[in-house]
Amino acid sequence: MKSSPEHPPARGLVSAVRRELAEARQAARAGLAAALAARQAAATQLESVRRSSPARRTALVVTRDEACQEAQARWQRETRALLTALGELAEAAAPGPAGTDFSTWTAQTGPGTEVAGLLRLGTVDTDEPFPALVPLLDAAHLHLSGPESTVDSVVGGLLLRALAGTAPGALRVSIYDPGQLGGAVAGLAPLAPAGLVSYLGPGGLTPLLDELVEHIRRINENVLAGAYRDLAELALRTGRRPEPWRLAVLLADSASELTSAQRAQLDRVVRTGISAGVHVVSRGIDLPPDALVERIEIGARGIAKTSLTGELTVKLDPSPSSTLITEVCKSLAEQVIAGPPPVPFAALLPDQLWSESSAESLRAPVGEGTDGRLVELVLGDDPPHALIGGPSGSGKTNLLYAWLAALATRYPPAELELHLLDFKEGVSFARFAPSNRDPSWLPQVKLVGINVNTDREFGLALLRHLSEELKRRAGAAKKLGATKLSELREEDPAGHWPRIVAVIDEFQVLLAARDAVTSEAVSLLEDLARRGRSQGIHLVLASQDVAGIEALWGRSGLVAQFTLRIALPKARRVLAETNLAAELIPRCHAVVNADSGVVSANTVVRLPDAGDRPTWTALQDQLWQARPADSEPPRLFDGDVPPLFPLLPPPPAAEVLARTGAVALLGETIDVAGRPATLRLNRAPGRNLAVLGSRAEDACAILVSAGLTLARQHAPGSARFSVLCLDDDATSAAKSLLTSVPGASWHDSGNVLALLEDWACDKPHYIFGFAIDAAASVLSGRGHELLRVMLAKGPERRTHLMGWWRTVSRLRDDLGGIGARFDAIGAWVALDVHGNELSALYPKPGGPTWHPRAQRALHFDKAVHSHAEIIMPYEVVP
Numbered sequence: 001m002k003s004s005p006e007h008p009p010a011r012g013l014v015s016a017v018r019r020e021l022a023e024a025r026q027a028a029r030a031g032l033a034a035a036l037a038a039r040q041a042a043a044t045q046l047e048s049v050r051r052s053s054p055a056r057r058t059a060l061v062v063t064r065d066e067a068c069q070e071a072q073a074r075w076q077r078e079t080r081a082l083l084t085a086l087g088e089l090a091e092a093a094a095p096g097p098a099g100t101d102f103s104t105w106t107a108q109t110g111p112g113t114e115v116a117g118l119l120r121l122g123t124v125d126t127d128e129p130f131p132a133l134v135p136l137l138d139a140a141h142l143h144l145s146g147p148e149s150t151v152d153s154v155v156g157g158l159l160l161r162a163l164a165g166t167a168p169g170a171l172r173v174s175i176y177d178p179g180q181l182g183g184a185v186a187g188l189a190p191l192a193p194a195g196l197v198s199y200l201g202p203g204g205l206t207p208l209l210d211e212l213v214e215h216i217r218r219i220n221e222n223v224l225a226g227a228y229r230d231l232a233e234l235a236l237r238t239g240r241r242p243e244p245w246r247l248a249v250l251l252a253d254s255a256s257e258l259t260s261a262q263r264a265q266l267d268r269v270v271r272t273g274i275s276a277g278v279h280v281v282s283r284g285i286d287l288p289p290d291a292l293v294e295r296i297e298i299g300a301r302g303i304a305k306t307s308l309t310g311e312l313t314v315k316l317d318p319s320p321s322s323t324l325i326t327e328v329c330k331s332l333a334e335q336v337i338a339g340p341p342p343v344p345f346a347a348l349l350p351d352q353l354w355s356e357s358s359a360e361s362l363r364a365p366v367g368e369g370t371d372g373r374l375v376e377l378v379l380g381d382d383p384p385h386a387l388i389g390g391p392s393g394s395g396k397t398n399l400l401y402a403w404l405a406a407l408a409t410r411y412p413p414a415e416l417e418l419h420l421l422d423f424k425e426g427v428s429f430a431r432f433a434p435s436n437r438d439p440s441w442l443p444q445v446k447l448v449g450i451n452v453n454t455d456r457e458f459g460l461a462l463l464r465h466l467s468e469e470l471k472r473r474a475g476a477a478k479k480l481g482a483t484k485l486s487e488l489r490e491e492d493p494a495g496h497w498p499r500i501v502a503v504i505d506e507f508q509v510l511l512a513a514r515d516a517v518t519s520e521a522v523s524l525l526e527d528l529a530r531r532g533r534s535q536g537i538h539l540v541l542a543s544q545d546v547a548g549i550e551a552l553w554g555r556s557g558l559v560a561q562f563t564l565r566i567a568l569p570k571a572r573r574v575l576a577e578t579n580l581a582a583e584l585i586p587r588c589h590a591v592v593n594a595d596s597g598v599v600s601a602n603t604v605v606r607l608p609d610a611g612d613r614p615t616w617t618a619l620q621d622q623l624w625q626a627r628p629a630d631s632e633p634p635r636l637f638d639g640d641v642p643p644l645f646p647l648l649p650p651p652p653a654a655e656v657l658a659r660t661g662a663v664a665l666l667g668e669t670i671d672v673a674g675r676p677a678t679l680r681l682n683r684a685p686g687r688n689l690a691v692l693g694s695r696a697e698d699a700c701a702i703l704v705s706a707g708l709t710l711a712r713q714h715a716p717g718s719a720r721f722s723v724l725c726l727d728d729d730a731t732s733a734a735k736s737l738l739t740s741v742p743g744a745s746w747h748d749s750g751n752v753l754a755l756l757e758d759w760a761c762d763k764p765h766y767i768f769g770f771a772i773d774a775a776a777s778v779l780s781g782r783g784h785e786l787l788r789v790m791l792a793k794g795p796e797r798r799t800h801l802m803g804w805w806r807t808v809s810r811l812r813d814d815l816g817g818i819g820a821r822f823d824a825i826g827a828w829v830a831l832d833v834h835g836n837e838l839s840a841l842y843p844k845p846g847g848p849t850w851h852p853r854a855q856r857a858l859h860f861d862k863a864v865h866s867h868a869e870i871i872m873p874y875e876v877v878p
């Protein structure tokens, strides 16, 4: 039973009921006396009148009857009013399961919001019956006498009411039943696995009484500690009941004799127990005369008398069925075993939005500790970074949602920036960026990366970006003589220095291979982890298998920086080797440890459900509405979606164009800023492009993007555009380019030679060759010679070929076969072509490291690149 602060303690209710009952009895007696007196007076009068005149006699008979009726009616009215008031009071005093009829119960019947001060026993047997209640928890001990089996079923019913009327686990029952172990209260047995009931046989009384006396002493000394009169008052004042009620049910036969020691202990429990929440319910063992002992005497035919109802008799309720008892007890035990409901998600949110400063640290609660208080995660100078571990399904994403919600509601965008990357297949962070369904975004979020599982380069790009920011901050700090973020902010109050939190979920994917990406990522991580703390850049790395990340454990210096550890159930190696706490916690819990996982720093946290979409949507909408006027939506990188063709800047002035050459965009690089991959077509030799590989769609997208961007930079008629298409697969893309570029000419196998003979002109000339290798037979001999001349001489005369060859060997054949030189191909984009096939086109022996993957290409421009970079073709082809 939870004591709500508004609710009067049970003892107050008991006395209120006592008072009302006494008044009822007094009023009934007074009414009756008045009626009797009226009758007596009338009878006397009648007698004297009878002796006088007969006429007067008749009149007086009428008067007498009227007086009698009126007295009777007044008595009935007053009695009814009192009984109604008493009935209402009884209902209020025994709300929910404490007072409702067993026939209306279900297994789920549980405590209402009110505290049950009294328990219903039956009905008071009057003309207008009303509930007969007995006090128990925080109010009285019970002594029952009468036929054993009836007493036991009354005890069973009262226990069931008390158990169901209090919070699961708030009442623990010990049943001493030496005679018929189990007996009428055996139905409570399903409570045993949850520790809510224990049965004691012969020999069990002494230890029970001793234990209760000790319990009372402990409560008085340690819990009440002189500050509270009793547990009821403590519960009323603090809103929490720290200790369960203890109920000792003593079922002895009347012949039972207690030893003097037992008698002394029992007297002690009766005298001092109630203030410590300890109660005795006894049948067959006398309880000492005490005002706090409520006596129930059960007679024949289910009629009883109680101390509270006095001379009014009580008709006992029918007992609850054994099925009901079992079901209610089972459900209670299940609830106790499952534990209390977690703190709600809303409890993580502050009263006031965006009222915190991150100058010193970022503090945000994620759940409730074992003491019922919220547990905060802190990121700042110490601890600077967090490592989260837990197998798939253990609740990492939920934890991140809880943490992000608590952070995003406390720190405004000027105080906090979030970069969120998820390496698993899925879209858990997608909700923070605008979508077709929901235009809102989380204002603190600058970058969201989803479906990045095959794009480890994007993880690297994020680390490079953070590294640049770290340099910028370190530079500013050095200039201003600041050693940490709070000082930098003080020295530069007008500057924009939010704390940055980068969350990388399933970061083991980033470090999964032994390659250049992993080694650069580890070096960047090391630098960020070491120097980020003082510059307000915090890393939160989450993984389903921290233990399995080889690249991480080889660098103890790196792991050591991640002093905040959060282990979800069954997480391996997130905490210290000898710390097994994560093995022991149940679902929806985490071990939070801000001291690198040492056992003494463990805090077990129960996490709320933070993933509910409608709740998040409402919260995000609230934050979005409050966003600053200049808030930009986050950059969304979705590895599964081809990038959209970008908005192009205004064309450059003609003389600039003539001097520097136009720039073709080929696709988007895997980069935080979404930078395009460019090809500058100036007059340097080799300024041609070969797209290599058999994926027609990607090849066409690259050529069309290049064509559209080049056309945009030239005023109509100031450049020549030739579209050459030699394969049906490319026709629709080639035609779309043709129609998008005014004045472009169309060429196919029928007039390809004419184009190769007549490419030179007095303006820039861009030739887009779709599947050039398909023209091999037409070009054979002279045509190939013309092609080679155009590739070699064209760029100097501002003619550039951007051609697609379906294999590298076909390009080589077109350039002269074995031993052909590739000088004329200054830039290339490889699709489904392996790195080693590109060795002749690459400055490093053996070619670039490249394993083809869908919707990705490798771009190399020898004029600007030291190594090839991955690009994603734009979505341009209709």
Ligand SMILES: Nc1ncnc2c1ncn2[C@@H]1O[C@H](COP(=O)(O)OP(=O)(O)OP(=O)(O)O)[C@@H](O)[C@H]1O
Residues within 6 Å of the ligand: 390, 391, 392, 393, 394, 395, 396, 397, 398, 399, 544, 588, 589, 606, 607, 608, 609, 610, 611
């Ligand atoms: N504290 C919690 N309260 C209620 N439900 C939770 C809680 N934690 C997790 N869940 C639920 O458990 C399921 C798994 O959680 P979650 O997706 O966070 O796990 P995960 O470790 O990220 O798993 P995966 O790596 O497979 O995505 C989800 O349906 C989530 O809603």
